[in-house]
Amino acid sequence: MxxxxxxxxxxxxxxxxxxxxxxxxxxxxxxxxxxxxxxxxxxxxxxxxxxxxxxxxxxxxxxxxxxxxxxxxxxxxxxxxxxxxxxxxxxxxxxxxxxxxxxxxxxxxxxxxxxxxxxxxxxxxxxxxxxxxxxxxxxxxxxxxxxxxxxxxxxxxxxxxxxxxxxxxxxxxxxxxxxxxxxxxxxxxxxxxxxxxxxxxxxxxxxxxxxxTDTDKFVQAEQKDVVPGRVIFSGSMLYPPNVQAVLWFVENVWPAVRAAHPDAAFVIQGRDPAASILELDGRDGIWVTGTVPDVGVLIRSAQVCVNPMLAAGGMQNKLIEYMASGKAVVASSIANEGIRAPREALIVEDEPEAFATAVIRLLEEPATATDLGTSARDYVLANWTWxxxxxxxxxxxxxxxxxxxxxxxxxxxxx
Known part of the structure; x- marks a missing residue:
C-alpha cells in the first residue's frame, strides 16, 4: 500500500x-x-x-x-x-x-x-x-x-x-x-x-x-434524537468544495427556508472551518460547530441533511453517512454522481429555488422525510458497506x- x-x-x-x-x-x-x-x-x-x-x-x-x-x-x-x-x-x-x-x-x-x-x-x-x-x-x-x-x-x-x-x-x-x-x-x-x-x-x-461507510456507527435516528427544524451539512470545512457548497446554500437557499420557517436552524458541522464559514456563525439561525467528537450525533439530530456540492468528484462520504443514519437528504446531482442513489432514497436538485422547495417540504412533511430516510438506509446497507x-x-x-x-x-x- x-x-x-x-x-x-x-x-x-x-x-x-x-x-x-x-x-x-x-x-x-x-x-x-x-x-x-x-x-x-x-x-x-x-x-x-x-x-x-x-x-x-x-x-x-x-x-x-x-x-x-x-x-x-x-x-x-x-x-x-x-x-x-x-x-x-x-x-x-x-x-x-x-x-x-x-x-x-x-x-x-x-x-x-x-x-x-x-x-x-x-x-x-x-x-x-x-x-x-x-x-x-x-x-x-x-x-x-x-x-x-x-x-x-x-x-x-x-x-x-x-x-x-x-x-x-x-x-x-x-x-x-x-x-x-x-x-x-x-x-x-x-x-x-x-x-x-x-x-x-x-x-x-x-x-x-x-x-x-460504517453502518454500525451511522445508525438510524430515534424520533427523540431529532430536533425539529434542524438542517445539517457535515464535512471538513477546510476543504474548498465543502466551503463552496455551504456558501452557495447559505446565499441561495437558506433565505427561502428561513422565510418559510423562521425558527429553522442550519448546522455546519466539520473540523477547521475556513474564515468565510466562521463568519456565518450566529447569523440567521446558523451554527458553526468546528470539530466534534462524533459527527454521527448531530447528523442523527437533523430533520433534513443537505449536500449541495458544486465541485468534487468521485463519491461523497457525507452523503452515505446521512443516508446510513436514515436521514432525508437533498443533494445536488454532483453530490450523487458517484453514489447514484435512486429518487426513492434521495432528492436531487441543482437550482436554488427547487433545492429550497425540497428542504421546506421535508420540514413540513415528517412522514415523507421518514419514508425517504428509511429507503436511504436500505440503499446503503445493500450497496455501500465497506x-x-x-x-x-x-x-x-x-x-x-x-x-x-x-x-x-x-x-x-x-x-
Missing amino acids: VYSRLPFPMMRGDQMTVAHLLSFLAARGHSVDLYTLAVDGDLTGEQSSWLQRNCRTVRIYEQSWAAKLLGLVLGILSLLPLQVSIFRNTKLRRELAASVAAGEYDVVYCYYPRTAPAVPRSIRSTPSTVSFLALQLSQTLNTKRMARNERSGLKRMVYRLETVLMSRYESRVWKDFDKTVLIGPADVEAVREQCRVHGQPEIDNWIYGAHG EKHFLDLEDEFHGALSAKKRPLGVSNHAD
Missing part, C-alpha cells in the same frame, strides 16, 4: 478508506506493508499500535517543506500536477523499487495519483506482481469544477493551472499500472475525455472500486494476478 499521508486522524475520506482497507486486508489474512508520508497529522501511541497490528511493516517517510518545495520545482519543470510534485519522495521510491525487484509483493496498491510516480513501471512486465492505481476520481474534473466556483482570483488561477497539468497527467498515468480504480461512470468518462484531448489511447484498464466494496476489490486482485500469470495466447475470457 502506497499512500501520500498518514491514515490518522481519520478526518478525510481517503484516510478513512485507507484505514478501513488495511483493517480488512489484515482480517482476511493478507500481509501488508504500508509506505506512507509523514503528512497531515501525528500518530498517537494507540494509532501507531493499530498500524503495527494491521500491517507487516509500516514505513513512514518524512516530507519536509524543503522537500515539498524541491519537488514542486522539479515537477513544474516536468509539467507534473502540483499535487503530485509536492509528494515526490526519493527515499520512498528507491526502497519500494528494491522491494518490488526482490519479489516481495503480489500486489502494489497505490492510493491516489499523488504517489503514482513512486511505483515502478517495470511491474507491468513482471508476471508475478500486479499494480493498482486507486485514482478514485478524475482530479481534472474536480479541479475544473473548483476553479469554476472559486471566489478568490489567485486560487482560481491555481486551480486552472492544476486542471491543465492534471489533464495531461491523467491521460497517461493509467498506462503505468495493470489496473486503475475509479468510483463511477462520470470519472471514467472524464479520464477518457482527457485521453482523447491529449491524443492518448482511451483508458481500458479501469475497474469500479468505491468505498463504504465489506461489499473491499470484497469486490479483493476479487480484482486475484483476477488480475491470475490473468497476468496465464500463458501467452490463452484467452482471458471463459468459453
Whole structure:
C-alpha cells in the first residue's frame, strides 16, 4: 500500500478508506506493508499500535517543506500536477523499487495519483506482481469544477493551472499500472475525455472500486434524537468544495427556508472551518460547530441533511453517512454522481429555488422525510458497506494476478 499521508486522524475520506482497507486486508489474512508520508497529522501511541497490528511493516517517510518545495520545482519543470510534485519522495521510491525487484509483493496498491510516480513501471512486465492505481476520481474534473466556483482570483488561477497539468497527467498515468480504480461512470468518462484531448489511447484498464461507510456507527435516528427544524451539512470545512457548497446554500437557499420557517436552524458541522464559514456563525439561525467528537450525533439530530456540492468528484462520504443514519437528504446531482442513489432514497436538485422547495417540504412533511430516510438506509446497507466494496476489490486482485500469470495466447475470457 502506497499512500501520500498518514491514515490518522481519520478526518478525510481517503484516510478513512485507507484505514478501513488495511483493517480488512489484515482480517482476511493478507500481509501488508504500508509506505506512507509523514503528512497531515501525528500518530498517537494507540494509532501507531493499530498500524503495527494491521500491517507487516509500516514505513513512514518524512516530507519536509524543503522537500515539498524541491519537488514542486522539479515537477513544474516536468509539467507534473502540483499535487503530485509536492509528494515526490526519493527515499520512498528507491526502497519500494528494491522491494518490488526482490519479489516481495503480489500486489502494489497505490492510493491516489499523488504517489503514482513512486511505483515502478517495470511491474507491468513482471508476471508475478500486479499494480493498482486507486485514482478514485478524475482530479481534472474536480479541479475544473473548483476553479469554476472559486471566489478568490489567485486560487482560481491555481486551480486552472492544476486542471491543465492534471489533464495531461491523467491521460497517461493509467498506462503505468495493470489496473486503475475509479468510483463511477462520470470519472471514467472524464479520464477518457482527457485521453482523447491529449491524443492518448482511451483508458481500458479501469475497474469500479468505491468505498463504504460504517453502518454500525451511522445508525438510524430515534424520533427523540431529532430536533425539529434542524438542517445539517457535515464535512471538513477546510476543504474548498465543502466551503463552496455551504456558501452557495447559505446565499441561495437558506433565505427561502428561513422565510418559510423562521425558527429553522442550519448546522455546519466539520473540523477547521475556513474564515468565510466562521463568519456565518450566529447569523440567521446558523451554527458553526468546528470539530466534534462524533459527527454521527448531530447528523442523527437533523430533520433534513443537505449536500449541495458544486465541485468534487468521485463519491461523497457525507452523503452515505446521512443516508446510513436514515436521514432525508437533498443533494445536488454532483453530490450523487458517484453514489447514484435512486429518487426513492434521495432528492436531487441543482437550482436554488427547487433545492429550497425540497428542504421546506421535508420540514413540513415528517412522514415523507421518514419514508425517504428509511429507503436511504436500505440503499446503503445493500450497496455501500465497506465489506461489499473491499470484497469486490479483493476479487480484482486475484483476477488480475491470475490473468497476468496465464500463458501467452490463452484467452482471458471463459468459453
